[in-house]
Amino acid sequence: MTLAQILEAIGDHEKELVVFNDEADGSIVDELREYFRTQNVRIRAETTASGRPTGVAVLAKRRTVLSVVSVATLRELLAGVPSGADAIGIADGDYEPILGYLKETTFTSRDTEQMLYTTREIEDRARRVRGGTIHAGFQRLSLVADQQPIYADLAARGVDVHIYGVPDVPTPEIDGAVHAVGNDEIAETWFVVFDGGGEGVQKCALLAEERGDGSFDGAWTYDPTIVDSILEHLEETYLAADRTRPQSDT
Numbered sequence: 001m002t003l004a005q006i007l008e009a010i011g012d013h014e015k016e017l018v019v020f021n022d023e024a025d026g027s028i029v030d031e032l033r034e035y036f037r038t039q040n041v042r043i044r045a046e047t048t049a050s051g052r053p054t055g056v057a058v059l060a061k062r063r064t065v066l067s068v069v070s071v072a073t074l075r076e077l078l079a080g081v082p083s084g085a086d087a088i089g090i091a092d093g094d095y096e097p098i099l100g101y102l103k104e105t106t107f108t109s110r111d112t113e114q115m116l117y118t119t120r121e122i123e124d125r126a127r128r129v130r131g132g133t134i135h136a137g138f139q140r141l142s143l144v145a146d147q148q149p150i151y152a153d154l155a156a157r158g159v160d161v162h163i164y165g166v167p168d169v170p171t172p173e174i175d176g177a178v179h180a181v182g183n184d185e186i187a188e189t190w191f192v193v194f195d196g197g198g199e200g201v202q203k204c205a206l207l208a209e210e211r212g213d214g215s216f217d218g219a220w221t222y223d224p225t226i227v228d229s230i231l232e233h234l235e236e237t238y239l240a241a242d243r244t245r246p247q248s249d250t
Contacts, residue, residue, distance in 0.1 A: 001229060001233060002185060002233065003185055003189045003191065003207060003209070003230065003233060004185070004188075004189070004209055006207065006226065006229055006230060006233070007207050007208075007209055007217070007218075007219060010040065010106055010108065010207075010219045010221070010226070011040075011108070011219075013040060013061070013106070014040050014041065014042055014061075014108075015039075015040065015041040015042070015059060015060065015061045015066065015101065015102070016041065016042045016043075016044070016059070016060050016061070017032065017036075017041055017042070017043045017044075017057055017058070017059045017098075018043075018044055018045070018046050018057065018058050018060070019032070019043070019044070019045045019046070019056075019057045019071060019074075020045075020046055020047075020048065020052075020053050020054070020055075020056050020057070020058065021046075021047055021048060021051055021052065021053065021054045021055065021056070022045060022055060022071050023054065023055060024071075028071060028074060028075060028078070029043055029044065029045045031078050032074065032078070035077075035078055036102065037109070037111075038107040038108065038109050038114065039102050039107065039108075040106060040107065040108045040219075041059075041102060055070055055071040055072065056068060056069075056070060056071065057069050057070070057071055057074055057098075059098060059101055059102075061101075066101045067097045067098050067100075067101055068097075069097055069098045073095070073098075074098070077095050077098070077099075105221060105222045105223045106219060106220070106221040106222070106223050106226060107219060107220055107221070108217075108218065108219045109218055109219070109220075110215060110216065110217055110218070112215070112216055115190075115206060115208055115216065115218045115220070118206050118220045119192045119206055121204075122134075122192045122193075122194050122204050122205070122206060122220075123150055123154065123192065123194075125194055125202060125204060126154055126159050126194045126197070127153065127154060127157055127159070129159075129194075129196070129197040129199065129202055130157045130158045130159070130197075131158050131159060131197035131198065132159060132160065132194060132195045132196055132197025132198065132202070133159070133160040133161075133162065133194070133195045133197075134151075134154060134159055134160070134161055134162070134192065134193065134194045134195075135162045135164065135191065135192070135193040135194075135231070135234050136151065136161075136162070136163055136164065136191070136192050136193075137164040137165065137186060137189055137190060137191040137192075138163065138164065138165045138190070139165060139166065139186065139187055139188070139189070139190060139210070140165050140166045140168045140169075140187070141163075141165035141166065141167055141168060141169050141171065141172060141178070141180060142165075142168050142169040143165065144163060144165060144172045144174070144178075145172065148172065148174060151163065151174055151176065152174065152175060155174070155175035155176050156175070159197075160176065161174065161175065161176025161177070162176060162177045162179060162234075162239070163176060163177070163178045163179065164178075164179045164181055164186050164191075164234075164238065165178075165179075165180065165181070165186060166180075166181065166182050166183075166186055166187045167180035167181075167182060177239075177242070179238050179239075179242060181238060188209055188210050189207070189208070189209055189210070190206070190207075190208045190209075190210070190216060190218070191205065191206060191207045191208070191230070192205065192206045193205040193206075193207075193227060193230050193231060193234070194227075195227070195231055196224075196227075200224045203222065203224045203227040203228070204220070204221065204222050204227065205220065205221055205226065205227045205230050206218065206219075206220040207219055207220070207221075207230060
């Protein structure tokens with residue numbers, strides 16, 4: 001699978017939360033979107049001709065109903081638990097029927113600032129493990145300069161560093177491997193992938209694709225299977241190609 005196909009596959013696992021016939025002002029849909037902003041769930045309101053069911057929310061995936069909860073319960077959730085990804089970890093019996101299906105290891109976002117924060121978290125995880133391999137796609141090699149101290153530090157701590165980018169400037173000198181690649185996949189994709197250094201629980205990745213307006217659709221994951229699929233693609237497409245490419249005479 002290509003990087004774009006992996007990102008598309010993550011999107012295919014999206015769930016849908018439909019709020020039916022809410023008799024209040026309808027603001028709960030916007031509040032839920034904010035609360036679950038990084039979860040792979042689409043939220044919408046629907047009003048039926050019969051007006052039934054009233055004040056009920058249905059969580060489904062690919063037309064399979066996962067859970068049915070009252071809108072009143074969702075309002076209690078929004079009022080009583082701090083928003084953000086950490087809140088998904090709670091296991092309160094009143095909310096488990098909805099939150100139990102949303103305790104994801106993979107998250108989606110179009111928020112560039114959030115994705116930058118996640119990038120730093122992945123790099124910090126590699127720094128703490130002090131081993132393994134990290135792959136970072138910068139789209140263009142000219143964007144590497146500002147991040148060079150971070151990856152020099154990772155290399156000094158025993159992390160095997162691989163950098164990818166379209167060669168719009170001379171190849172930067174980094175204690176690691178720089179893959180100068182002139183194709184659309186590298187030009188359009190931002191990624192940071194850590195193989196965990198031999199520890200499955202440490203595997204993590206961010207993967208984002210640039211859209212025409214300069215924004216990104218992205219996802220980050222702690223699911224070892226997804227991380228491995230990204231690593232496999234990078235290995236087969238770029239690392240293996242570099243190893244078999246004839247070396248020029250010096």
